[in-house]
Amino acid sequence: MFDTAWDEGLDERQLAAATHGDGPLVVLAGAGTGKTRTLVARVANLVDRGVDPGRILLLTFTRRAADEMLARAAAVCGDRGAGRRLWGGTFHAVAHRLVSAHAEALGLPPALSVLDASDASDLLDLLRHDHGLGGTAERFPRAGTLLDIYSRAVNTARPARAVIATAFPWCGPHTAAILELFRAYVAGKRGQGVLDFDDLLLAWQSLLADPTHGPGLAARWDHVLVDEYQDVNAAQVDIVRLLCPDGRGLTVVGDDGQAIYGFRGADSRHLADVARTIPGTRVIRLERNFRSRQPLLDLANAVRPPSDGEALTLRSDRTGGSRARLVRCHDVSAEARLVVDAVLTAAQDGQRLRDQAVLMRSSHHSDVLEVELTARGVPFVKYGGLKFLEAAHVKDFVAGLRLLENRRDEVAWFRLLRLHDGIGPARARRLLDVLAPGAGREPGRVGNDGGSGSGTDHWDTSGNDGWNDCDRHAEAVAAAPAATRTALGATLSALVQARGRAPIAARAAAVLDLVRPLIVDRYGDHAARLTDLDRLVSAAGSAASLNDFAAEVTLDPPASTGDLAGPPRLDDDYLVLSTVHSAKGLEWASVHLIHVVDGAFPSDLSLTSPTGLAEEQRLFYVAATRARDDLALYTPLRMPHHRRARDDKHSYAPASRFLTDEAVAALDVQEADRPTPTVRPAGMAPVALPTLDDLWA
């Protein structure tokens, strides 16, 4: 018997999903309908029926979701699994584990480096120069745009040419050059033994499709459960198909109304396709909402976008209470003030800050609010937007880690070299030819489309590649400008030394020693940055290998520096600020949604296409379904004009187009255009700093 009864508190439909047999199962789960509980119960039920937990694979989209589900499943299963652990994680994290384990079969080096989006752009930028497309004369698309095109092609399984023609028509004149660049990009990655995010999925897909390795890999699991299936892309669909060719053992959970990753190549039609294409699929709909009060669901149901099939309509047993509020306020600083007022009032009434959240469409929408929160002494943590890993110094350090085990990693070399005074893009590129030779960047070597291992790749684990580090390093130092030679020599010998260190913690510390002088020289605020890196070094100590650590950090960047310090202490209380994307799957007692104005939410950039607008609406639906008890939408009426902010002209924007008559009927509209008195709860120290409005007065 289990420590905890897995079926406790499940309603009839949830129970049906949890106890469903081995045939294909689709659970259409509306927001807040106990999807996680149902999935966890299903895992427990499978184990109860004798399935080995090690033969269950649970795929989610975010690390947070994966961690939560694995922890709850472990708790519910108790010691029943006899030590065998459930497989689980994000598609990309599981792909990394499997691809690392089969690196040799894929013709990849044992130590894989993972490129994040900005690393991938850097590599494309390097290649662009090699191909003589670096000039600014003919307005060649930027590296970021190129990566978008490439990624879209991979994730929707369409030819790049078609992607350019349909989604990036302004790049059309450069199609031939772009395609050539992509071939070089694929060859370059292969030559250097690096994988970008898309490659992880493609490599997993190739392994599964391979006649030798595929069947064994697919047979490793009896049950595959996929969460948020409305957000899978073509590559992920294919992976799932290869894992469960006839649908046996497959469970997918999703809600097409919450599909918000179309920009990443996802398509919610994949969810409907499961039942349509796999015979004998059972479909269970979860519409009973256990999260929110009914008046809030009235709004959610009113804004829910049209569905492929019969729409899910959310019902709650929690009737009564007030409706969601629509707060029409003067401008963004009034909005900030009203949000903080409301948060502090709730705090005064005993609601922890942690039970409240401020959600927004784009990360920068909270800029003014963050100033106001800081001024009034309200602690907060922000999710979404710039990640810790994207901070320059962290990337510098990770580049050092990657170079320890993979000498051919050009992006890492490029980054490290440019940190030296006197080495800019041009010199760094020349030094690459000395330090990372044979990495397949030279235009003459391009031509292998990377589709299969050519057999010429051999990964010398001693890393000598016929060269000697000392010779190479001496040559590089000689090629550097005179003023830079000392620093570069020090970096290179520190790298050799670091490679000689044995325990992981010592290796990581050696890498920090290596970059420390460079960071001190480069960044004015180096003290804070070095503190971050100290934390990374101690976190690295517990990893299996430095390379795994670098990949883990890349795939799952800590959301903030705080994340590295471990879980927040129990007495820590802070308000959560989050993008709606990062808030998916989460809930709070009180939710404040800011910038509900056309141009902000929905975003200006999405308004040009009907599909873009539809996705914004689903995003709005996700936002509207996060609150348990209280939900407030804020509409600033007076917004600085986007295009010419410097003119200090203001225009009156219309309210968000999401606020249809039906939606407004489910809202309490409050006119808060006039300045409202500041509320300062007892126990909160008064703060001397003025509010923003005072600054303007």
Added chain:
DNA sequence: GGTAACTGGGTTTTT
């Protein structure tokens, strides 16, 4: 030819 320092303009969402 290449780098550093400065200026001006722009910024979606994430694995």
Added chain:
DNA sequence: CCCAGTTACC
């Protein structure tokens, strides 16, 4: 804050 473009120095 990051990028591109410009200019002055090496």
